[in-house]
Amino acid sequence: MANQLSHIDANQLVMWKLLKPLDIRSMEDQGSFDATIKEIELPDPKSNQALHGTGTVQALSSTSRLSRFWENSPNEDYLHFIVQVPSVNTPESIKIDLVRGTADRLYRTLWKKPLNPILAPVVVPDPKKTYMYVPQDQLSKLGVKHLDCEEEALLFRDEYILAHKAIKEWSKKRRTEKSGGVVITGHPGLEMNAGKTCFLLYLLFHRLSKGLPTAFQFLPDSFVLFTNSGVKVYAHTFDELPDGTWALADCSAKDPLPCDSFLVACRSRDAFVVQTSSPDEKRYKTWRKEYKAYTYVMDCFPLTESVALGMIHGFNDQLIKDHCEKWGPSARIMMAHMTNPDRISRHTERVKQAAHHFVHNFGDYITDVNPTEVSHTLFTIHPKGLSSEDRQSSIGRIETSYLNRILMDKIAAKNQQEQINFYKLVSHHQWFKGSAGYILENVVLSRLCADPESKGLPCTPARSDLPQLTIPACQGHLNLSYEEQHSLEYLNRIRRPFCVIPTSKTSATVDATIFTDRHIITIQVTVASEHSVKETGFGQIANSFPKTFRQSREWCHVFVTDEAENAKSLVKNWTSDDLRIDLMDKGDPKGKQTQNDPKVKETESNPKGKQTENKPKVKDIEMFEEDETPEGHEVVGEAGNSDEVKMDED
Known part of the structure; x- marks a missing residue:
């Protein structure tokens, strides 16, 4: 049996414990044995029925030792376990094989080795500043696209350095302060080199270079573990992460929680979970509270980083500056517009719609702010400040005069008293205080320039x-x-x-x-x-x-x-x-x-x-x-x- 399964990692197996062992002596031949097994209902391994054993079988960790279930040897006349082998070409199995190859290349290239060989410089001319980045050819060689990074370059941002430093300090206190991890969030739409997977890759590269134990979750139920003894793919039920492991995970609407292995190690303080997420607090609020995790709000691109990113992709630095002055600091929007200018008109309409919705439904925002609905088009999310404490809360800001004028047009459509009421509500809400000046300016200017009944x-x-x-x-x-x-x-x-x-x-x-x-x-x-x-x-x-x-x-x-x-x-x-x-x-x-x-x-x-x-x-x-x-x-x-x-x- 061991030889038949030698090509399969343990985490790819599903192991079932029969709650009532079967007497195999009553099975006369292989045919009757197969028929008996087929009659057993094997539910979804992730369902409550499987995990809690409310049916005839219970799903077990495929990496658990069987000896833990008996004090003495089991009766060999009875069938106690069923091992379910995965299908050969399922999307999950294909993904696991691809990630295994990427993990092997990362380990060979980076484990306890300097990062310089895979880095290249980009020099921003005005003001002059040099940034380091991982070029497209290096990312392709490493195969990081199988870790859900589709970027053509990985820019090492100053913000990454600050976040990395803060996480190191917090992880040292995981036992004394009983904190299990940190949620990294910020402006929505961070896929374009602003955070999210890019920041997780930045952490992964640095920890591999230092030879530090690191786990990287790439499926809801699978992760890859890098240690001094090598690299291996595990299922979410594996519960033996080495002490000091950083468990890296990306949050999505479909799978908002880190996998079970990460949470178990988080509870025991053996591992420190680093999860990236959109600013929608509903996604991470529950686990963050239960495991006393920190929050770190990552700031948007400053102009020099936007220019650096654009130059890496071959765009003119002055065009990038002009774009950011009009549309704000979103790297995702900047790259989308630079790559395909036809998107600008569609984005303009989205901004106008967001401004209209915000002004005419501001009461809903005040009572239940959902930053993901408007922030990436009209508002930009920033940390409240740069201290560790201020990094744990965010504010919204309107970044440019152009966006401000769009909002002004929508405010001007309201009568004078509605404008005043609108400003009072918005300016006293913590999330929008950063934009209070812009909004007051809009109220004043619309009264002077766009209200036919205004008395001045x-x-x-x-x-x-x-x-x-x-x-x-x-x-x-x-x-x-x-x-x-x-x-x-x-x-x-x-x-x-x-x-x-x-x-x-x-x-x-x-x-x-x-x-x-x-x-x-x-x-x-x-x-x-x-x-x-x-x-x-x-x-x-x-x-x-x-x-x-x-x-x-x-x-x-x-x-x-x-x-x-x-x-x-x-x-x-x-x-x-x-x-x-x-x-x-x-x-x-x-x-x-x-x-x-x-x-x-x-x-x-x-x-x-x-x-x-x-x-x-x-x-x-x-x-x-x-x-x-x-x-x-x-x-x-x-x-x-x-x-x-x-x-x-x-």
């Missing part, structure tokens, strides 16, 4: 000596880059009031600029208690419209915030030491007042109208009318009409 925003001046100001609702708006000098030369021909929203905030320091017959009003929306400005941004804005246009208008700068405490803090923090406003003519470097300079109004604090550098003192004022909300606030400071506006940051 009444403001209270930062100094008592300055006149009242109401930001008017606009006739229309334009998306424009301030980085192009004289880009608004045609302003005199546009019907006012009119709003300009910058397409890029790389240099610009404002969220919008409103032009009226008397004012230039720059607006910054913030949910923070402190806010900075960019000197170059105001210079670019000043240079974007005609000199005569800005000389005939007063320039006011408005801050809009959502909480009274934030407004008070801005009042306290914005002093003349933090912000200096210089009014000077470009042709007069000494800053002397000329005929072309704006005149400084006579006030009680400046009775002679002298040029001053005092920063406006900020008051907290109501952003919305009293019957709308008691919590909106904004602050205003007059910058005057200038050829050049300089602002110094503390």
Whole structure:
């Protein structure tokens, strides 16, 4: 019998224990024996009936020692066990054979050997940085596609290094803190070199190189184990993982749990389970709680890593930067669009649908947030922070002005009170706090630019000596880059009031600029208690419209915030030491007042109208009318009409 099964691994067998042994003496010949066996019901080995033995047989671990079932030798006149041999060409058996070959190659190539021979560098030009990666030819030689990695390259991300370090620290404490593992999660759609299987391969490669015991689950009921004695494929019922093993598993909707062997070793603290999963907590919540596992939220690609990944695949670095500025940091989306530009239009529609669904069903999101429904198209998931504690919770963020404008259009379709209610609910939810600033900006701009019934925003001046100001609702708006000098030369021909929203905030320091017959009003929306400005941004804005246009208008700068405490803090923090406003003519470097300079109004604090550098003192004022909300606030400071506006940051 042993010779007949020598070509089959034990984990491929199914071993059945007869709950009532059969007397083989009553079977006269082989035919009657075969007939008796065929009458025995052999259920699905994974069913409760098989595992608990509620029928005539019970499924046992195929790697268990038979001697454990008797204190004395069993009666040889009775049949006690049935061994079921697997079908020759089932998908599972084919997969096992392929993985066995891959595991052998990995072991021969990497076990206690340096990784350098399989690595190659990629250099990002601006800013210059070198990343290491495993090229396609090496991945093909190793056969990692049989471990469900279809990537053309494996980029060694900085985020992998940080996660690896955290896992090592946690695994050392598995006995003292009684933790059985960690769930690695993050932005959905991580298949394209952002995490998931790629991160598991990264861990596998490093542990093999160090000669550390590692198990890798590749089927719901099978895994491969690498140890100092070699590599072997086991069934999920194998319960003898070596002490210190890292058990690597990927979570899916169909098979959300690590296999039984991993959980048994996890409970005994012999092994430390590392499971990758989507951010849908329902998949891993139960086992994580039962086995006291940690959570580690992996961050998205920074721009340099996106460029590195794109360069590996032969794409232009500037095209990658432009794509990320528009669509955000998702490596999966970036690679999909770069590989097939036809997908961009379909993705745009999905983003619009997600924004519509989010805005019109925000009550459902607030009570039961499911990040997988909107995050990979509209929101991007990030860890709350970079500390070990903050890595265990996530926040959602809208990454780009383009995505923000799509959301703004959907918010604008709601009436004013619905917009305010929407913001209140969203901004107080932990998961969406990271996007509160964007959403408040949307509410403010939609009120000013897209609401035909809006009365504008009444403001209270930062100094008592300055006149009242109401930001008017606009006739229309334009998306424009301030980085192009004289880009608004045609302003005199546009019907006012009119709003300009910058397409890029790389240099610009404002969220919008409103032009009226008397004012230039720059607006910054913030949910923070402190806010900075960019000197170059105001210079670019000043240079974007005609000199005569800005000389005939007063320039006011408005801050809009959502909480009274934030407004008070801005009042306290914005002093003349933090912000200096210089009014000077470009042709007069000494800053002397000329005929072309704006005149400084006579006030009680400046009775002679002298040029001053005092920063406006900020008051907290109501952003919305009293019957709308008691919590909106904004602050205003007059910058005057200038050829050049300089602002110094503390």
